[in-house]
Amino acid sequence: MKYVDEAVVEKRMKARIRNNSILKFIFLLSTLFGLVVLAVLLIRVFSQGIAWLDWDFITGRLSTDPDRAGILGAILGTSWLMLVVIPVTLFIGVGTAIYLELYAKPGRFQNFIATNISNLAGVPSIVYGLLGLTIFVRALEFGNVVLAGGLTLSLLVLPIVIVAAQEAIRAVPQFLSEASYGMGATKWQTVKKIILPAALPGILTGSILALSRAIGETAPLTVIGIPALLIPFPGSFFDTFTALPMQIYYWTLDASLVSEYAYLAAATIIVLLVLLFLLNSVAIFIRNKFQQRY
Amino acid sequence: MAGNSDTNKNAVNVREMIAEKKKKKNLSNFTEKFIPTFLLLIASISLLTTVGIIITLFTEAIEFFKIVPIWEFFTGTVLRPMSQNPEFGVLPLINGTLISTFIAMLVAGPVGIMSAIYLSEYASDRVRRVLKPLLEILAGIPTIVYGFFAFTFVTPLIRSIFPEVGATNILSPGLVMGVMIIPMIASLSEDAMSSVPNSMREGAFALGATKLETTFKVVIPAALSGIISSFVLGISRAIGETMIVTIASGSSKNFTFDITQSMQTMTAYIVEVSSGDAPAGSTIYYSLYAVAATLFIFTLLMNILARYLSRKFREEY
Numbered sequence: 001m002k003y004v005d006e007a008v009v010e011k012r013m014k015a016r017i018r019n020n021s022i023l024k025f026i027f028l029l030s031t032l033f034g035l036v037v038l039a040v041l042l043i044r045v046f047s048q049g050i051a052w053l054d055w056d057f058i059t060g061r062l063s064t065d066p067d068r069a070g071i072l073g074a075i076l077g078t079s080w081l082m083l084v085v086i087p088v089t090l091f092i093g094v095g096t097a098i099y100l101e102l103y104a105k106p107g108r109f110q111n112f113i114a115t116n117i118s119n120l121a122g123v124p125s126i127v128y129g130l131l132g133l134t135i136f137v138r139a140l141e142f143g144n145v146v147l148a149g150g151l152t153l154s155l156l157v158l159p160i161v162i163v164a165a166q167e168a169i170r171a172v173p174q175f176l177s178e179a180s181y182g183m184g185a186t187k188w189q190t191v192k193k194i195i196l197p198a199a200l201p202g203i204l205t206g207s208i209l210a211l212s213r214a215i216g217e218t219a220p221l222t223v224i225g226i227p228a229l230l231i232p233f234p235g236s237f238f239d240t241f242t243a244l245p246m247q248i249y250y251w252t253l254d255a256s257l258v259s260e261y262a263y264l265a266a267a268t269i270i271v272l273l274v275l276l277f278l279l280n281s282v283a284i285f286i287r288n289k290f291q292q293r294y
Numbered sequence: 295m296a297g298n299s300d301t302n303k304n305a306v307n308v309r310e311m312i313a314e315k316k317k318k319k320n321l322s323n324f325t326e327k328f329i330p331t332f333l334l335l336i337a338s339i340s341l342l343t344t345v346g347i348i349i350t351l352f353t354e355a356i357e358f359f360k361i362v363p364i365w366e367f368f369t370g371t372v373l374r375p376m377s378q379n380p381e382f383g384v385l386p387l388i389n390g391t392l393i394s395t396f397i398a399m400l401v402a403g404p405v406g407i408m409s410a411i412y413l414s415e416y417a418s419d420r421v422r423r424v425l426k427p428l429l430e431i432l433a434g435i436p437t438i439v440y441g442f443f444a445f446t447f448v449t450p451l452i453r454s455i456f457p458e459v460g461a462t463n464i465l466s467p468g469l470v471m472g473v474m475i476i477p478m479i480a481s482l483s484e485d486a487m488s489s490v491p492n493s494m495r496e497g498a499f500a501l502g503a504t505k506l507e508t509t510f511k512v513v514i515p516a517a518l519s520g521i522i523s524s525f526v527l528g529i530s531r532a533i534g535e536t537m538i539v540t541i542a543s544g545s546s547k548n549f550t551f552d553i554t555q556s557m558q559t560m561t562a563y564i565v566e567v568s569s570g571d572a573p574a575g576s577t578i579y580y581s582l583y584a585v586a587a588t589l590f591i592f593t594l595l596m597n598i599l600a601r602y603l604s605r606k607f608r609e610e611y
Contacts, residue, residue, distance in 0.1 A: 020506040030408035034476045095336030122597035124534025134350040216436025219536035223568040
């Protein structure tokens with residue numbers, strides 16, 4: 001008695017193998033789909049914007065006249081924002097991570113904070129904008145200045161920094177801190193001189209990625225209220241400002257009125273993307289160069 | 295007696311050293327005690343943020359519901375905040391949000407999961423190491439850039455094929471939003487599928503299954519909780535997405551299901567009203583918070599659901 005009819009198996013096998021190859025091809029196409037759209041997007045933006053991108057555009061002041069408009073104000077505004085975001089997120093983010101990883105006793109409270117952080121990471125950025133508007137702009141009466149925008153963006157990217165710092169601290173092997181304790185060091189000495197330096201590359205990489213998220217964020221700034229046409233440059237934390245993504249937003253909106261604004265928006269996008277690309281390269285460089293594997 | 299005075303000198307030194315050591319120790323004792331409290335304070339800033347969000351959203355939303363009954367808000371199909379006798383029905387916004395999310399998931403769902411299957415099951419190590427970071431670039435592009443792309447490229451493209459489509463419509467931002475979410479679904483689903491142990495695949499192969507059959511009958515069922523939770527997170531992301539829909543879908547507050555027309559999402563409404571300088575204390579100002587609270591609850595529920603799914607139904611091997 002034959003258990004397997006080889007003829008039938010043979011016949012079906014062909015179809016099964018064919019299906020496998022066809023679907024493999026479709027799966028590959030799907031993977032490439034996203035990349036093709038990415039390529040179209042980049043080509044489109046560069047072809048529209050590159051002609052408008054010159055030194056005068058980068059160092060020029062804002063203007064309603066497309067030929068004279070420049071984005072130095074937006075670049076400065078974005079830089080001022082980062083001057084707030086970097087120290088605030090590093091300080092709070094690393095502090096929180098140290099507490100959660102090294103000081104908090106595992107248990108309900110630690111779980112509670114961890115859950116809270118992952119919920120915060122899922123809150124839409126526009127809600128942070130409303131928080132910033134209510135607390136920083138109105139209740140604390142900062143107005144729509146650099147400090148209000150920067151603090152809002154800091155709260156927004158804080159969960160990313162915390163999680164990155166936690167992972168970096170967790171990756172520091174136990175034997176390093178045990179050796180430190182064995183030499184008679186106290187806990188804080190160990191944290192400060194052993195764990196943090198070892199975790200620094202990971203923390204920096206994560207912070208830079210969070211920073212690039214903050215640089216591209218537009219929605220919270222629209223809620224806080226950024227003037228559409230701002231000629232003076234910001235000179236302190238308490239000056240009004242505009243930022244690169246806001247400039248792209250306004251020029252895109254007005255492109256239906258003045259068609260050249262679309263090209264200005266594209267040129268600004270190139271500047272923004274180059275900036276993000278540089279930041280990410282630095283992050284990858286730090287990770288590859290300084291990350292120690294134990 | 296030189297030796298004696300030496301010992302004396304040494305003895306004094308040791309005492310001084312002990313005293314100094316004690317002083318240092320007291321200081322470091324103080325630091326050791328102080329630092330944990332200090333760190334706890336820093337860590338509670340994240341809690342304060344949550345509390346801040348909830349308090350600001352809900353106190354102002356309650357003010358709003360004193361003027362507009364909560365029932366009218368959630369069942370009203372007419373939204374006319376700027377008119378003489380304003381009406382505040384949130385359904386047009388919820389409708390716009392859900393439709394754009396649906397369109398986005400029609401793109402991101404299938405493409406994302408098929409990419410995940412390719413990356414996890416078919417691609418060689420080398421191909422994966424090239425493709426995955428490239429795909430992640432999509433996730434790193436600021437949403438304002440996608441908005442620009444939707445408005446100045448995708449919409450005109452759609453209109454050149456279907457001229458009846460409006461200059462602002464929900465279809466184009468929905469599609470672009472889908473592309474933006476692809477990497478999120480692809481990478482989370484791929485993680486779920488990669489964590490299915492090889493022994494299960496090998497078992498299926500040994501029984502004569504093809505790679506495709508193994509994928510659909512063994513790997514995907516085993517990774518299902520992770521895949522579904524990636525979908526839920528994608529939905530949550532789409533609901534909260536702001537700039538793409540604000541730019542490309544316009545501000546029509548019609549309650550319609552026609553995807554060729556302009557529709558406003560909850561997020562876009564918040565941008566429109568808050569950049570229109572709504573005076574603090576007006577009904578339209580409070581409506582911001584009511585809409586934002588609704589949005590917050592939507593995304594919060596989605597995130598909780600996603601976490602629940604990936605924890606509850608995770609199969610441990």
